[in-house]
Amino acid sequence: MAIVSVTNSSVAVNPLKQSQALGAALAFLGLKGIIPLMHGSQGCTAFAKVVLVRHFREAIPLSTTAMTEVSTILGGEENVEQAILTLVQKSKPEIIGLCTTGLTETRGDDMPGFLKEIRKRHPELDHLPIVLVSTPDFKGALQDGFAAAVESIVKEIPQAGETKAQQITILASSAFTPGDVQEIKEIVTAFGLKPIFVPDLSASLDGHLEDSYSPITASGTSLAQLRQIGSSSFTLALGESMRGAAQILEQQFGIPYEVFGELTGLEAVDSFLQALADISGMSVPEKYRRQRRQLQDAMLDTHFYFGCKRVSLALEPDLLWSTVRFLQSMGSQIHAAVTTTRSAVLEKLPVKSVTIGDLEDFEQLAPGSDLLIGNSHTVAIAKRLGIPVYRQGIPIFDRLGNGQFTKVGYRGTIQLLFDIGNLFLEEEEEKAKHFMNHKDLENANKE
Missing domain, CATH: 3.40.50.1980 (Nitrogenase molybdenum iron protein domain)
Known part of the structure; x- marks a missing residue:
């Protein structure tokens, strides 16, 4: 058992952590046809975009409500409304991932109330899922924001349906790279299972050229797949931070789950393959032996x-x-x-x-x-x-x-x-x- 200590410094001299909003944006980028929208100043979004572009060396779709000094004081509902309508008109997203930032969290904007009023005024948005996640960057870190976004996704989008025995949901935490997700996908499908990854970074941030430029993500977990999650027979939560999302699916749809803290190392991979063998009823393929x-x-x-x-x-x-x-x-x-x-x-x-x-x-x-x-x-x-x-x-x-x-x-x-x-x-x-x-x-x- 480790003794956990918190530094008593009143300021981060050489910061290690990234913001919750950045983590939520990263999670949203694993969904197809989405554009993450940060409710805050332009600087908040620009900083997150720079970090992701430098890390992945890919075009990263991010948008902002562009709060100013005046709108911050008077309230940001108009900025949120205008940003959503502009995105719908110009980018035509299938989903919008709406993240708060430290600026708007400090002010205390009523984001659920904003969205409710905006939908009342614009019934044409009824078909558009807008996933809201609270991600103040003055507390928590990238992993917290990533997990919060996944929890919001599985809470709002999946629909109940008849259980499909071979379909499983895999919740992959921020600890897993796009390459990791691709490797896990190959392992799971080798057992005859049909996985739905939330999010699927292997499809959107794996480094590939699209036929044409798109202002939204061209690949990832689709809206149709997200709605089918309620029909999955099992949930595999990869990383302790995904436990909360797995519990939401269990509460809403009665889907059992198992958490795997790591998939690196002989013992860890053995346990994962044995779980897949138990779920699928297949023996471990010779390839993995x-x-x-x-x-x-x-x-x-x-x-x-x-x-x-x-x-x-x-x-x-x-x-x-x-x-x-x-x-x-x-x-x-x-x-x-x-x-x-x-x-x-x-x-x-x-x-x-x-x-x-x-x-x-x-x-x-x-x-x-x-x-x-x-x-x-x-x-x-x-x-x-x-x-x-x-x-x-x-x-x-x-x-x-x-x-x-x-x-x-x-x-x-x-x-x-x-x-x-x-x-x-x-x-x-x-x-x-x-x-x-x-x-x-x-x-x-x-x-």
């Missing part, structure tokens, strides 16, 4: 480099949980763990302590580590401390291919083993080279 043997061999090849290594991590809670569990399964020690927001998994982490703080806290805790793991903002810390860094999380703006990076399943675990193992190997070679150079210098001085 062979991949499992390949993973076992990779673990034998790399465990010399992972054993007793001290690793410090600065990640969102769900990603922190899965990465810590993976590293410990390979014999590594957790030197320090810093995260962004409270979560039920933090106290369950098999480490001494977890700090909810920023990158300044991380830099103070990390000395003595053999490896740092965090987003691209940890690179400067790694250089100052002279410690290798492995990039995980959002944003990663100094490496390519973030949309297709995969760390789940047997294949993803193998890739993660080799990536981190090579960093350890390079560091050992550098230390050996430095030692030999030092010895040569000592011998030359003696002569």
Whole structure:
């Protein structure tokens, strides 16, 4: 059991976390035909867009209600109404994802009331789902906003229907990349199941060229699929932050669920495949039996480099949980763990302590580590401390291919083993080279 501590600093000197609104926008981008609409100033949306564009290197559809000083004081209903009508006229979205920001949350805009009045005045909007999610960026973090958006989606859109035995719903948290979702999709369909992912980032942010430009998302989970979720026979919640959404589906439609905190590592993937086998009634395909043997061999090849290594991590809670569990399964020690927001998994982490703080806290805790793991903002810390860094999380703006990076399943675990193992190997070679150079210098001085 970990002791969870919160930094007592009154200001974030070197911020680690991203805002809830950014997390909600990311979740909405996994739906087809949607455009996320942030109710706040233009700067709020511009900042979120820059982070997502730099991370994924893709065109990111985001819109804003463009609140000004005057509209903030007088109330934002007119701005929300005008933004929705403009989007409907120009972009023709199938869904609108409406997120609040710190500006409008602080003022206390009655968003449900706004939407009710807007729909009264504009009956032509009756066919258009507008998913509202409260995402104040003065509390919580990206993971909270992502989870809140998924909860709003499954609360408002699915409809009851006759249960389809082979259809399951998969709720994937912010810890999973588009490449992760694609790998999970391939695994699930190999068991003859028909998954509906909420959200499906693998279809929208995996890095592909469309035939033409679209102001809304061209791929992702469709509105028709979202409405069919009430007919699913089972829900797989990937990440502890998805538990709330899974419970909503159980309460509304009586759909049982199971939560998987991680899908990286031999034991974790074994458990996931066994669950799929139980749900589908099929045995595990030979393809994955062979991949499992390949993973076992990779673990034998790399465990010399992972054993007793001290690793410090600065990640969102769900990603922190899965990465810590993976590293410990390979014999590594957790030197320090810093995260962004409270979560039920933090106290369950098999480490001494977890700090909810920023990158300044991380830099103070990390000395003595053999490896740092965090987003691209940890690179400067790694250089100052002279410690290798492995990039995980959002944003990663100094490496390519973030949309297709995969760390789940047997294949993803193998890739993660080799990536981190090579960093350890390079560091050992550098230390050996430095030692030999030092010895040569000592011998030359003696002569």
